[in-house]
Amino acid sequence: MGDERPIRESDLDLEFTREVRAEPGGTQLDLCIACGRCTASCPVQAQNASFNPRRIVRMAVLGMAEDVLGSDFVWLCAGCYACRERCPQGVLVTDLMVALKNIAVRRGIVHPSYRAQIAELRKFGRLYEVEAFNKKRSKLGLPPLEDRPEHATSLFESTGLDDLMDGPGEEPR
Amino acid sequence: MRLGLFLGCSVPVRAQNYEVSVRRVAPRLGIELEDLEGAACCGYPVQSVSRETALVMATRNLALASRRGLDLCVLCSACGGSLMEAAAELEGDEDLRARTNRHLEPEGLSYPGGVKVVHIAEVLAHRVGAARIRDAVERPLEGLRIAVHYGCHYLRPRETHPAGEDPEAPGSIDELVEATGARSVDYPGRLACCGGGILGIHEETALAITRVKLDAVAGAGVDAMVVVCPFCSVMLEGNQKRIEKAAGREYKLPVLYYPQLLGLALGFGAKELGLQLNRIKAKELIARVGA
Numbered sequence: 001m002g003d004e005r006p007i008r009e010s011d012l013d014l015e016f017t018r019e020v021r022a023e024p025g026g027t028q029l030d031l032c033i034a035c036g037r038c039t040a041s042c043p044v045q046a047q048n049a050s051f052n053p054r055r056i057v058r059m060a061v062l063g064m065a066e067d068v069l070g071s072d073f074v075w076l077c078a079g080c081y082a083c084r085e086r087c088p089q090g091v092l093v094t095d096l097m098v099a100l101k102n103i104a105v106r107r108g109i110v111h112p113s114y115r116a117q118i119a120e121l122r123k124f125g126r127l128y129e130v131e132a133f134n135k136k137r138s139k140l141g142l143p144p145l146e147d148r149p150e151h152a153t154s155l156f157e158s159t160g161l162d163d164l165m166d167g168p169g170e171e172p173r
Numbered sequence: 174m175r176l177g178l179f180l181g182c183s184v185p186v187r188a189q190n191y192e193v194s195v196r197r198v199a200p201r202l203g204i205e206l207e208d209l210e211g212a213a214c215c216g217y218p219v220q221s222v223s224r225e226t227a228l229v230m231a232t233r234n235l236a237l238a239s240r241r242g243l244d245l246c247v248l249c250s251a252c253g254g255s256l257m258e259a260a261a262e263l264e265g266d267e268d269l270r271a272r273t274n275r276h277l278e279p280e281g282l283s284y285p286g287g288v289k290v291v292h293i294a295e296v297l298a299h300r301v302g303a304a305r306i307r308d309a310v311e312r313p314l315e316g317l318r319i320a321v322h323y324g325c326h327y328l329r330p331r332e333t334h335p336a337g338e339d340p341e342a343p344g345s346i347d348e349l350v351e352a353t354g355a356r357s358v359d360y361p362g363r364l365a366c367c368g369g370g371i372l373g374i375h376e377e378t379a380l381a382i383t384r385v386k387l388d389a390v391a392g393a394g395v396d397a398m399v400v401v402c403p404f405c406s407v408m409l410e411g412n413q414k415r416i417e418k419a420a421g422r423e424y425k426l427p428v429l430y431y432p433q434l435l436g437l438a439l440g441f442g443a444k445e446l447g448l449q450l451n452r453i454k455a456k457e458l459i460a461r462v463g464a
């Protein structure tokens with residue numbers, strides 16, 4: 001980390017910490033003893049030092065909203081659950097990463113990769129246009145499938161995902 | 174045994190070899206798979222944006238299975254993870270179920286709880302069992318050395334996976350491989366991630382994770398790798414040539430879905446199992462087993 005500087009009280013947003021704690025992935029946040037097993041277990045950290053779960057957990061505890069939510073590292077979790085499996089304190093580290101991303105989205109920051117996937121789901125109800133593959137499927141003796149966009153769009157509308165995604169559309173820096 | 178078949182997004186498009194091999198081997202072992210009409214995405218890709226929307230998407234699929242009175246069999250481990258987590262969360266929380274079901278009302282659906290979500294490998298390992306598979310083998314794959322890649326979501330998080338296998342010391346897929354007569358070979362980091370979860374976020378990091386795996390397997394001297402998830406296959410097989418280029422070394426490592434390997438042992442032909450669709454051709458392996 002080349003950008004080390006002391007953390008000032010003015011950097012901290014305790015409202016953010018409360019928001020994290022209220023998420024299903026944040027309920028065990030305060031039990032973290034900073035032992036670093038999550039970081040030692042993390043396959044992403046092994047290849048890319050900018051993703052450091054222990055550091056992210058500390059930042060969430062301290063309320064470093066700006067540094068976490070505006071970062072690109074918050075999107076780097078591979079969701080492998082090795083950290084959650086090995087945490088001696090039962091901190092739901094993987095779920096915490098989901099919580100942080102969800103909070104970022106609520107503040108208008110959506111990674112373009114997810115925007116693209118949601119756009120596909122809106123078009124086809126799945127991540128791909130399955131009907132385009134029906135010819136190939138029938139050659140293999142596989143049954144045809146239908147694109148049913150409404151199976152996604154109706155739920156996106158009623159759960160408020162559409163409103164979430166219609167925000168200012170900021171991208172992580 | 175009757176099970177609803179949940180295909181998800183990737184399998185029917187990118188892993189038809191997986192799907193076709195499952196549909197071949199299942200009936201041979203007394204598994205009757207019924208296609209789940211109206212099923213859509215499991216919700217997993219939406220989780221990072223809205224956990225709530227993802228839960229509702231997962232629940233909709235559970236409700237479809239419940240309406241047909243079926244447990245749900247998944248082929249993709251990420252679909253499995255998403256649906257198992259939703260099922261577990263809803264099982265103990267009536268309020269959450271009511272809130273979630275409200276979004277399904279317009280379609281006339283409701284999820285009362287009770288659906289079990291199982292991965293096809295769990296079905297084979299725990300409901301069919303290695304003994305019955307051994308009895309059904311017509312062409313023992315003796316002499317084949319196989320590296321098993323469990324993948325993350327087949328095992329973790331342990332709390333929501335009904336099979337209750339220890340994610341730090343699993344054995345189900347090794348047993349399944351050995352039931353075919355092949356040998357499951359250990360290698361460093363065999364429980365590690367394929368990197369697939371962040372392919373769309375940071376390609377370089379994702380492929381570096383995959384490379385660690387391929388390097389380790391290459392050092393173990395195996396005939397093939399076995400996977401049970403379409404995205405693990407995308408990483409380990411689909412991206413193998415790109416990683417070879419970047420790494421300046423050749424792996425030429427065939428990656429088979431477990432039901433393809435099982436199908437060979439049950440006497441099916443390579444084409445019947447979709448092996449012509451595998452990107453890294455398993456010609457030598459196929460010739461050796463005489464399929």
